[in-house]
Amino acid sequence: xxxxxxxxxxxxxxxxxxxxxxxxxxxxxxxxxxxxxxxxxxxxxxxxxxxxxxxxxxxxxxxxxxxxxxxxxxxxxxxxxxxxxxxxxxxxxxxxxxxxxxxxxxxxxxxxxxxxxxxxxxxxxxxxxxxxxxxxxxxxxxxxxxxxxxxxxxxxxxxxxxxxxxxxxxxxxxxxxxxxxxxxxxxxxxxxxxxxxxxxxxxxxxxxxxxxxxxxxxxxxxxxxxxxxxxxxxxxxxxxxxxxxxxx
Numbered sequence: 001x002x003x004x005x006x007x008x009x010x011x012x013x014x015x016x017x018x019x020x021x022x023x024x025x026x027x028x029x030x031x032x033x034x035x036x037x038x039x040x041x042x043x044x045x046x047x048x049x050x051x052x053x054x055x056x057x058x059x060x061x062x063x064x065x066x067x068x069x070x071x072x073x074x075x076x077x078x079x080x081x082x083x084x085x086x087x088x089x090x091x092x093x094x095x096x097x098x099x100x101x102x103x104x105x106x107x108x109x110x111x112x113x114x115x116x117x118x119x120x121x122x123x124x125x126x127x128x129x130x131x132x133x134x135x136x137x138x139x140x141x142x143x144x145x146x147x148x149x150x151x152x153x154x155x156x157x158x159x160x161x162x163x164x165x166x167x168x169x170x171x172x173x174x175x176x177x178x179x180x181x182x183x184x185x186x187x188x189x190x191x192x193x194x195x196x197x198x199x200x201x202x203x204x205x206x207x208x209x210x211x212x213x214x215x216x217x218x219x220x221x222x223x224x225x226x227x228x229x230x231x232x233x234x235x236x237x238x239x240x241x242x243x244x245x246x247x248x
Contacts, residue, residue, distance in 0.1 A: 003111040004047075007185040007195045009070035011162050013048035019104060019232075020050040026227025027051070027138065028058055031099055034136055034241060039098030042130070044089040045106030049075025049082065056081040065092050067111050088112040090119050094130040102139035105235065108201040117202070121212055124240075128216050134244040137218065138226075138237070144172040144203045146234025161186040175203040206236040213240045 004012060031037070041055050046064030048071050055062045062082035066072050072086045085092065090112050094100065107120060127137050147170035155166045162185045170177030179199040184192040206222045213220035218240040225231045 003109070003197060003199065004066075004068035004071050005195065005197070006070045007162075007183055007193060008164075008181060008197055009048065009068060009074060010185065011159075011164055011183055012071075013050075013074050015157060015159055015162070015164070017048070017050050020047070020054075022229045023103060023226045024051060024054045026225065026229045027101065027103070028054070029227045030138060030239065031060075031136065035134065036098045036136055039132075040095065041099045041101060042094055042097045044092070044100065044102045045104065045109075046075055046084065047071050047104065049078035049084070051101065051103060052082040052084075053079035055079075063095065063097075065089060088114070089123060090114050094126055096132060097130055097135065098132055099136040099138065100127050100131065102137075105140060105142045105201065107139055108142045108203060110200040110202055115202075117204070120204075121216075124213055124216055124218075128218060128242060131242045133242060135242045137213075137240040137242075140231055140235050140237045141204050141206055141209055142177070142201055142235055143206055144175050144234075146170075146201075146203060147172040147177050170201075170203075172203070177201045177203060206238060209238060210240075213238070217243065219243060 038059055040061045043052050043062060043064045046052050046066045049064060052062045052064045052075060056079055064075055064082055064084045065087055067088050069086050072084050075084050148168055152167055152169045157164050164183045167180040181197045183195050186192050210220045210222055220240040223237045223239060225237055231237055
């Protein structure tokens with residue numbers, strides 16, 4: 001499924017970076033709390049590179065991965081010290097690293113048809129194998145409570161050169177949610193170009209995710225956010241650590 005094409009990538013970059021900017025101090029604090037003070041961080045679903053730029057500024061090596069070529073092009077401009085790769089988190093070869101971050105409901109999106117629940121478990125196993133002892137896997141997940149109480153629900157936002165309308169539908173019991181996104185972006189001639197994307201999310205119970213992580217070998221817990229930053233309603237942060245000493 002095509003996602004975050006040129007116009008929506010631009011809108012997401014300029015109009016919705018506040019989430020990453022607010023989460024970044026808490027994320028950095030978590031890395032330092034667990035003594036991941038340097039080394040390689042792999043950012044899966046890196047988007048337009050806001051978090052990668054923070055990481056390189058803090059002295060980390062960074063590999064950012066995203067399925068959207070438009071997002072990757074923006075990320076290369078924003079975080080020139082980082083390396084980037086256009087690929088799905090379901091298939092990318094994760095190098096040996098000290099931390100892996102997956103920020104912004106990335107594990108829920110169904111942009112890749114192979115992104116099933118069992119594939120997510122395999123991603124966790126690949127992450128465990130790639131992380132050095134004591135390394136961190138930090139991500140957030142949208143749970144069934146992410147579905148608005150009344151659906152469908154309509155949200156909109158606008159700026160000088162764009163506007164966006166989001167129609168949210170879903171079923172908490174069936175664990176799915178969709179966002180139909182219609183955007184209008186002004187071009188150099190002053191005319192507006194319309195584009196539309198449908199984003200499908202598979203919703204996950206965070207307790208089930210933590211149980212899965214623990215079965216793999218992680219020390220894992222659910223938190224309401226990253227440091228003092230609290231996630232949006234229905235989102236849950238998960239901190240998973242590979243034990244400093246691997247049992248034989």
